[in-house]
Amino acid sequence: MLTQKLAALEHEYEQVEAHLADPNIISDQGQYRRVARRHRELTPIVNLWREYCTLDTQARDARELLSDPEMRDLARADLDASEARMRAIDTELEVLLLPTDPHDPHDCIVEIRAGAGGDEAALFAADLLSMYERYAEGAGLKLAVLDANESDLGGLSKVTFEVTGDGAFRAFRFERGVHRVQRVPATETQGRIHTSTVTVAVLPQVEDAEVDLDLSEVRIDVFRSQGAGGQGVNTTDSAVRAVYRPGTPDEIVVVCQDGRSQIKNREKALVVLRARLAERERAVREAQERADRAAQVGSGDRSEKIRTYNYPQNRVTDHRLSGDVKNFPLETVVAGGLAPLIAALVNVEREALLQELTHAGA
Structure with missing residues (x-):
């Protein structure tokens, strides 16, 4: 039991609660969201820690009564119950205190690109978008398409969408x-x-301060939105293309044509651009640390085959899992039922982290 660390987190929690009532923080939506997010992160930890402290006091009282013949049996029962719950809390806190991705609570940008397979890959990309729309809805998240390139057969050669809501990146990472x-x-x-x-x-959205983006290095183009079918397509030059360091090896192109407002499309394009820059920095760091992270579940490398959707066998296999737990019913998954699969991946990741911490402390 990391008593000092938990006591420090309880102190931080009390400070965060005070900040939530501060008019200056309430008036700053960005700062208020960060404080509220930290409050949500700390609440389950602090609640368990406080319960543990109460049980510890009850256990001490029960031990003192063991010497009383008339109270011994009742005291023993209370002591056993308190110690059993304390052991359970130890395990729960051990999991809650594991290192997490700092971007887990953030919104995210998801990009789907058709790969090998031509038109069939594009059709499957459209199927994945539909799967993610249902998954997001079931998770209480909001999904909005920012840009999409349709193929001749109605598939998607590329689609970019935004997922917003508490824990969006955690749900999709x-x-x-x-x-x-x-x-x-x-x-x-x-x-x-x-x-x-x-x-x-999957790119976590980042705060402006997290990415050093010089707007003088970004060219903004506006044009008329394009799409299939004619319905819902803008008839004004509201679509936005943001080009970072055009003509250089660092060039990044982002297109946003979902909204009918040029200003909103520009804002979304810059959000995606910042996320891509952060992803580029993350990829460089992970390339340097790959050997140290070999025990973790997946590296997030885009060349890594993570999952197979086998239609003839009505089965989805996640290659980061093993044994019977790696297979899931295809109809359920493609209908948006990703939650059990994601939960299995989270459990494997936690077990790997616990093993690493155990070996580090040995």
Whole structure:
């Protein structure tokens, strides 16, 4: 039991509660969101710690009564119950105090790109978008498409969307990587099974201060939105293209044409650009640390095959899991039922982190 650390977190919690009532913080929405997020993170830890302290006091009182013949049996029962719950709290706190991704509570940007497989890959990219829309809805999150490039058969060669809500990045971060589909494509006339791939990138949204973005290095272009079907397509030059360091090896191009307001599209484009810059920095750091992180669940590398959707066998296999737990019913998953799969990945990650901490403390 890390008594000093938990006592320090309780002190921080009390300070955070005071900040939540501070008019100056309430008037600053950005600062208020950060404080409220920290309050949500600390609440379960502090509640368990306070319960532990209460039980510890009860256990001491019960020990003192063990010498009283008339109270011995009752005191023993109380002591056993208190100690059992304290052991359970020890385990719960051990998990809650594990290192987490600092961006877990943040909103995120998700990019889906069709890979190998041509039109079939684009169709599967559209299927993944539909799956994520249902998953986000079930998780109480909001998903908004920012940009999409449709293929001739109604698939998506590329789509970028934003997911907002508490824990959006935490809910999607395990989706980073290559998703493989095995099925008979709609264009296949002889019933042969094809294998296609789609790449998914998940970028946490970052605060402006977290990324050093010099707007003088960004070229902003405006143009008329384009899309299939004609419905809902803007008829004004409200779409925005943000180009970071155009013409250099560092160039990044972001397009946002979802909103009908040029100003809002510009804001969203810069949000995506900051997220991509942060992702680029993260990739560099992870490349340097890859050997040290080999025991963790996945690296998030975009070349990593993380999951296979096998339609003939009605099965989804996540390759970061093992044994029977790695397979899930395909119909449930593609309908948005990702929660059990994500929970299994979280458990594996926690077990790996616990092993690392155990070995480090040995």
